[in-house]
Amino acid sequence: MSVVPVAEIERVFRAEYGRAVAVLTRVLGGIDLAEDAVQEAFTAATLHWPSDGLPPSPAGWIITTARNRAIDHLRREASRDDRHAQAALIHVRDEPIEEGPVRDERLRLIFTCCHPALSRPAQVALTLRLLGGLTTTEIARAFLVPEPTMAQRLVRAKSKIRDANIPYHVPREAELPDRLRAVLAVVYLIFNEGYTASSGERLIREDLCAEAVRLGRLLAELMPDEPEVLGLLALMLLAESRRGARTTAGGDLVRLADQDRGRWDRDLVREGQAIVRDCLRRDRPGPYQIQAAINAVHSDAATAESTDWTQIVQLYDQLLVYDPNPVVALHRAVAVAEVDGPETALALVDSLAGDLDSYHLLHAIRGELLHRLGRDPEAATAYQSALTRTTNTAERSHLTRTLTSLPAPN
Amino acid sequence: MTRYLLSIYQPDGPPPGPEIMDQVDRDLRELNGQMKAAGAWVFTGPLHPADSATVVQRRGGEVVMTDGPYLEGKEHVGGFWIIDAVDLDEALEWGTKANRAIGLPIEVRPFAGPPTS
Numbered sequence: 107m108s109v110v111p112v113a114e115i116e117r118v119f120r121a122e123y124g125r126a127v128a129v130l131t132r133v134l135g136g137i138d139l140a141e142d143a144v145q146e147a148f149t150a151a152t153l154h155w156p157s158d159g160l161p162p163s164p165a166g167w168i169i170t171t172a173r174n175r176a177i178d179h180l181r182r183e184a185s186r187d188d189r190h191a192q193a194a195l196i197h198v199r200d201e202p203i204e205e206g207p208v209r210d211e212r213l214r215l216i217f218t219c220c221h222p223a224l225s226r227p228a229q230v231a232l233t234l235r236l237l238g239g240l241t242t243t244e245i246a247r248a249f250l251v252p253e254p255t256m257a258q259r260l261v262r263a264k265s266k267i268r269d270a271n272i273p274y275h276v277p278r279e280a281e282l283p284d285r286l287r288a289v290l291a292v293v294y295l296i297f298n299e300g301y302t303a304s305s306g307e308r309l310i311r312e313d314l315c316a317e318a319v320r321l322g323r324l325l326a327e328l329m330p331d332e333p334e335v336l337g338l339l340a341l342m343l344l345a346e347s348r349r350g351a352r353t354t355a356g357g358d359l360v361r362l363a364d365q366d367r368g369r370w371d372r373d374l375v376r377e378g379q380a381i382v383r384d385c386l387r388r389d390r391p392g393p394y395q396i397q398a399a400i401n402a403v404h405s406d407a408a409t410a411e412s413t414d415w416t417q418i419v420q421l422y423d424q425l426l427v428y429d430p431n432p433v434v435a436l437h438r439a440v441a442v443a444e445v446d447g448p449e450t451a452l453a454l455v456d457s458l459a460g461d462l463d464s465y466h467l468l469h470a471i472r473g474e475l476l477h478r479l480g481r482d483p484e485a486a487t488a489y490q491s492a493l494t495r496t497t498n499t500a501e502r503s504h505l506t507r508t509l510t511s512l513p514a515p516n
Numbered sequence: 517m518t519r520y521l522l523s524i525y526q527p528d529g530p531p532p533g534p535e536i537m538d539q540v541d542r543d544l545r546e547l548n549g550q551m552k553a554a555g556a557w558v559f560t561g562p563l564h565p566a567d568s569a570t571v572v573q574r575r576g577g578e579v580v581m582t583d584g585p586y587l588e589g590k591e592h593v594g595g596f597w598i599i600d601a602v603d604l605d606e607a608l609e610w611g612t613k614a615n616r617a618i619g620l621p622i623e624v625r626p627f628a629g630p631p632t633s
Contacts, residue, residue, distance in 0.1 A: 189630075221604075223604055223608070269626050269628070270518075270604045270624075270625075270626045271518040271601075271603045271604050271607075271626060272603065272604045272605075273602075273603035273604060273605050277605075281605075
């Protein structure tokens with residue numbers, strides 16, 4: 107009898123949760139009501155689908171069930187003179203379920219979650235909760251925050267949306283560029299948190315990357331004419347393509363130059379590169395597109411030695427125009443080392459030391475350049491400085507290995 | 517419609533001279549006119565400096581008055597608007613215009629209670 111495995115229901119949950127919450131938020135006029143209704147509908151699905159089979163449109167089934175449950179619930183409350191419930195019922199009657207392209211629904215929800223009146227941590231948590239369907243527990247563990255803290259953060263953010271009447275709509279043309287920047291920043295932050303985990307459990311972190319890529323794909327589908335949306339997706343895909351080669355079986359970090367390029371995911375590389383080419387044709391560059399292009403140049407090189415570093419330096423020059431920050435300048439210096447030699451690069455890195463003294467990567471890069479210049483005692487000191495500035499296990503063990511591989515002083 | 521309080525956070529001390537204040541006054545009159553024309557304006561309240569305030573509280577069953585504002589600080593609310601807006605975005609637009617007119621931070625805060633019609 108049982109035809110629908112639990113895994114299939116979970117897949118539907120992952121794929122459709124955000125859409126269902128988005129539609130129900132509009133229909134019911136409130137996020138809390140929508141979440142409760144959608145969760146009830148999925149609970150009902152786990153009861154009915156295994157015996158009844160998967161409905162022809164699982165998403166439609168979830169949305170209709172959620173709507174009906176919410177209406178039942180509101181009727182009960184309304185009959186007890188609950189004026190909020192009465193108001194919500196009137197709202198439901200006025201809101202048709204099938205109206206306009208569904209794609210707009212999730213887009214509205216994204217812009218609400220990433221509204222500038224909410225703090226960045228609140229934006230991130232809401233986006234993962236409402237669009238990704240991650241549980242509070244999962245989000246708390248991914249960001250190494252105690253669960254009650256994360257629960258509190260979500261409750262507070264949702265209360266603010268309701269009390270301050272943060273709108274549930276796609277921003278107007280004039281506001282769109284700023285608002286979109288915030289959305290992209292949230293997605294990229296989720297990706298980076300998973301990719302360069304500042305510490306903590308690896309598996310959950312990889313889930314964050316997958317979730318960010320999924321959000322990136324969704325944005326690209328919803329806003330296909332925004333080149334920076336495509337740029338961010340390409341950037342994440344190209345970074346993600348190297349995941350398998352980035353760490354050893356033991357979890358140690360492998361630098362780009364030392365990675366086994368045969369282990370790069372060719373499908374992701376192809377997809378990322380195709381998007382980068384598409385962006386080039388559109389000729390409306392921006393920081394995400396340029397970073398994607400830098401990654402595409404790396405992906406083009408069959409070996410580390412055949413990397414077109416001159417082009418990478420040029421791309422970093424372009425990136426600095428959009429994003430003149432010392433971390434970008436530091437990465438540019440790494441490329442300069444391959445074009446003009448370590449001496450020139452070291453001077454650039456040293457000029458950034460004032461701004462980036464607390465950043466472990468600056469010291470690790472200095473160490474590497476000093477080592478290439480044959481100045482090993484200084485290199486050792488630089489690696490030591492890097493070690494005292496990071497708590498990430500993989501990075502620490504990589505630095506320790508590099509340090510011990512240096513010829514002993516004396 | 518939601519009702520919002522727009523508070524102006526003003527540094528303590530003497531206000532700028534007429535070369536600045538005259539322009540601010542003109543900009544504020546213009547802004548109030550815009551708010552009224554848009555149907556957003558409910559009330560405006562410019563305030564005397566915070567050191568003109570008196571705090572009333574109860575200590576051990578006795579009412580005690582203290583001279584000066586309740587909170588110590590370098591800035592205090594120097595005036596406010598009450599406005600109606602369809603949503604926070606619209607309220608923030610008025611907040612942005614107020615900030616532009618006065619050059620001081622504006623806090624936008626929703627009123628509790630049912631929405632105004």
